[in-house]
Amino acid sequence: MGGSLDTTDESRSTAGATTRSDHPVVVCLEDVTKIFEDAPAVDDLNLEIYDGEFFSLLGPSGCGKTTTLRMIGGFEEPTSGRILLGGREVTYLAPYHRDVNTVFQSYALFPHLNVFDNVAFGLRRKKLTKVEVARRVGSILEIVDLPHYEKRKASQLSGGQQQRVALARALVNEPTLLLLDEPMSALDAKLRRQMQIELKRIQSQVGITFLYVTHDQEEAMTMSDRLAVMRSGKIEGIGSPRDVYDSPSTEFVATFLGASNLLAGTLEAASGALSSVTLTDGTSLSVPHERVPALAGSTTLKVGVRPEKISIGVAGTSVPAGHNALRGRVRVSTFTGVGNQYLVDSVSGTELTVYAQNIGQELAPRSGDEVVLTWPIEHTFAVVPMTGSNDEESTNDEE
Amino acid sequence: MSVQDRTDTAATSRPERPARRRRKLGRFVLPTYSWLVIAYLVFPIALMIIYSFNRVVGGLQQVSFSWNGFTTQWYRQWSNVPGLTSSFWLSIRLALVSTLIATVLGTLLAIALVRYRSNKFRGKVAVEQVLFLNIAAPEIVMGASLLGLFVTFNVARGFLTLVLAHVMFSIAYVTVTVRARLSGFDRSLEEAAYDLGANPLTTFRLVTLPLIMPGVLAGALMAFALSIDDFVTSNFVSGTAPPFPVWVYGATRVGIPPQVFVFGTFIFMVGIAFAVMSIVLSRKKS
Numbered sequence: 201m202g203g204s205l206d207t208t209d210e211s212r213s214t215a216g217a218t219t220r221s222d223h224p225v226v227v228c229l230e231d232v233t234k235i236f237e238d239a240p241a242v243d244d245l246n247l248e249i250y251d252g253e254f255f256s257l258l259g260p261s262g263c264g265k266t267t268t269l270r271m272i273g274g275f276e277e278p279t280s281g282r283i284l285l286g287g288r289e290v291t292y293l294a295p296y297h298r299d300v301n302t303v304f305q306s307y308a309l310f311p312h313l314n315v316f317d318n319v320a321f322g323l324r325r326k327k328l329t330k331v332e333v334a335r336r337v338g339s340i341l342e343i344v345d346l347p348h349y350e351k352r353k354a355s356q357l358s359g360g361q362q363q364r365v366a367l368a369r370a371l372v373n374e375p376t377l378l379l380l381d382e383p384m385s386a387l388d389a390k391l392r393r394q395m396q397i398e399l400k401r402i403q404s405q406v407g408i409t410f411l412y413v414t415h416d417q418e419e420a421m422t423m424s425d426r427l428a429v430m431r432s433g434k435i436e437g438i439g440s441p442r443d444v445y446d447s448p449s450t451e452f453v454a455t456f457l458g459a460s461n462l463l464a465g466t467l468e469a470a471s472g473a474l475s476s477v478t479l480t481d482g483t484s485l486s487v488p489h490e491r492v493p494a495l496a497g498s499t500t501l502k503v504g505v506r507p508e509k510i511s512i513g514v515a516g517t518s519v520p521a522g523h524n525a526l527r528g529r530v531r532v533s534t535f536t537g538v539g540n541q542y543l544v545d546s547v548s549g550t551e552l553t554v555y556a557q558n559i560g561q562e563l564a565p566r567s568g569d570e571v572v573l574t575w576p577i578e579h580t581f582a583v584v585p586m587t588g589s590n591d592e593e594s595t596n597d598e599e
Numbered sequence: 600m601s602v603q604d605r606t607d608t609a610a611t612s613r614p615e616r617p618a619r620r621r622r623k624l625g626r627f628v629l630p631t632y633s634w635l636v637i638a639y640l641v642f643p644i645a646l647m648i649i650y651s652f653n654r655v656v657g658g659l660q661q662v663s664f665s666w667n668g669f670t671t672q673w674y675r676q677w678s679n680v681p682g683l684t685s686s687f688w689l690s691i692r693l694a695l696v697s698t699l700i701a702t703v704l705g706t707l708l709a710i711a712l713v714r715y716r717s718n719k720f721r722g723k724v725a726v727e728q729v730l731f732l733n734i735a736a737p738e739i740v741m742g743a744s745l746l747g748l749f750v751t752f753n754v755a756r757g758f759l760t761l762v763l764a765h766v767m768f769s770i771a772y773v774t775v776t777v778r779a780r781l782s783g784f785d786r787s788l789e790e791a792a793y794d795l796g797a798n799p800l801t802t803f804r805l806v807t808l809p810l811i812m813p814g815v816l817a818g819a820l821m822a823f824a825l826s827i828d829d830f831v832t833s834n835f836v837s838g839t840a841p842p843f844p845v846w847v848y849g850a851t852r853v854g855i856p857p858q859v860f861v862f863g864t865f866i867f868m869v870g871i872a873f874a875v876m877s878i879v880l881s882r883k884k885s
Contacts, residue, residue: 273794274793274794275790275793294793294798295790295793295794296793296794296795296796296797296798300794301794301795302790302791302794304787304790304791305787306785306787308785308787308788308790308791309791310788310791310792310806311788311810312809312810321792321795321797321805322795322796325795325796325797325801326796369791369795370794370795373795373796
């Protein structure tokens with residue numbers, strides 16, 4: 201859990217503040233729907249990706265992210281909707297007529313060709329001269345840090361090297377857009393972290409727009425300028441990793457992207473910039489008005505706060521101004537080195553997770569201690585309670 | 600506890616001795632069995648090769664199985680029997696042409712069978728059944744029915760009818776072999792080729808075909824071998840010029856010229872050469 205905390209800090213410093221809406225749109229999906237058999241894999245999707253950005257589609261398996269990527273690559277045709285690439289409609293265009301290249305999940309290196317011929321494959325289709333092909337292959341192998349590997353067969357390379365070759369083979373064509381379909385999934389954790397940094401470096405070096413598909417939220421946050429969280433063929437949250445992390449728009453996003461404490465409550469009248477939410481036990485919490493989602497008639501919602509935003513203090517500690525407070529009792533206290541992790545049973549009945557960083561001034565409440573949890577109001581968000589496949593199933597059972 | 604231990608050790612040590620004996624026996628049985636199988640398979644061929652060097656006594660030039668002394672006469676005079684030589688060349692031409700046609704058609708059929716599900720490929724199940732029938736049906740039935748067909752439609756029997764018949768019985772073998780190779784084929788390799796700007800034809804030429812080539816070659820070899828030694832069907836559909844096996848069969852009634860053994864030895868040696876080549880090639884790859 202400490203790891204995911206670290207990455208959010210990193211992404212904040214590297215990619216947090218970029219807004220790219222002034223850049224030209226490279227890919228535009230308009231009302232794209234893809235139906236397999238009878239179930240929609242992608243459901244009325246709208247998406248714009250801007251020039252030069254590193255964009256991630258994030259979601260659990262079966263959420264439609266890979267289908268979306270395959271439609272942009274030309275390997276699947278949408279059931280309805282339009283796909284535009286650099287302003288030109290490509291919805292039903294064959295993959296070999298699109299200025300898009302793909303890094304496949306399995307790498308799909310040609311096993312009968314050596315590294316040079318693999319990388320040169322796309323250039324040779326464009327009828328470039330031998331000299332030009334050799335020059336470009338050489339320079340891209342330099343960029344992916346695989347010089348002098350030209351004569352090797354794909355089977356003689358390690359997983360990480362194969363991935364670099366797959367990347368080089370796609371990048372050497374200098375496409376408008378590079379699609380990456382979970383390229384890290386076959387690598388071990390250490391190599392994966394290394395390749396994340398490498399991939400980010402390569403992207404900034406070549407300046408090509410990347411569309412990255414992954415189910416790994418840490419990976420998506422580490423690398424992306426912007427990301428979209430998908431569920432059941434729809435986008436549930438989109439923006440910079442920091443925006444999506446700090447102001448998740450749905451319960452799914454709040455729990456899928458990092459950890460969240462969610463407390464059920466009802467929305468009371470707003471006063472100025474703050475809305476007030478009453479929890480089941482009567483505790484009142486404030487939420488910035490702009491973070492309260494549209495509720496469509498109902499007043500039930502969930503108030504959320506990230507575990508690392510909460511300060512833990514002994515019962516009776518005064519609550520600073522502009523903070524929310526919640527009383528509770530520590531159930532489990534764990535020392536993790538970088539900090540302490542607490543599981544706190546709150547008075548509202550919900551269990552909360554709290555991370556406190558080890559900065560040398562440790563109060564360290566023990567299990568059984570009465571505590572007060574406080575956090576700044578600006579770090580409070582509210583989401584509509586999840587209605588998803590699970591809920592539908594349970595209603596079916598009742599019938 | 601100690602009693603338990605003792606029974607445990609006794610239980611484990613007891614079956615150890617028979618197991619060891621069994622292993623010793625196994626070390627002896629398997630090689631013996633293997634050599635017996637090899638001897639059984641090779642003996643007739645070895646006999647043929649040996650007797651291709653046999654001197655012939657008496658006026659008629661025909662093989663006899665009494666050893667009269669070593670000679671290379673039949674190798675020097677390999678083409679002295681006109682009917683035999685022309686039937687051999689006919690067989691070679693027939694095998695080459697029918698292999699080429701059967702390999703192309705069989706490979707394309709295998710790709711179609713692997714690629715398309717029966718909702719897109721109407722009649723796929725029927726094609727699969729016919730392929731199986733084609734392999735399983737007795738050759739005598741196919742030969743006889745082909746003869747009936749050609750006679751009914753008044754097709755003159757000759758090279759054309761031979762090619763038609765040979766393509767017909769080898770196509771299923773090619774399809775089965777290529778299909779086995781294709782079943783492990785990673786479709787994303789073709790998608791990668793499309794992705795890199797190769798149209799379907801280029802993709803087939805540069806990616807699919809090279810990767811299934813071992814299967815295609817194996818299928819072609821099988822088709823060639825089937826064609827070159829086919830007797831039953833060929834006997835029905837050949838015209839006045841019989842292919843090699845049919846000619847040899849006809850010759851047995853009047854006496855086999857020793858050159859038949861020379862051609863037999865030659866065909867066998869070519870087969871051996873192919874087998875050795877394929878072993879060397881596969882060793883080189885791994």
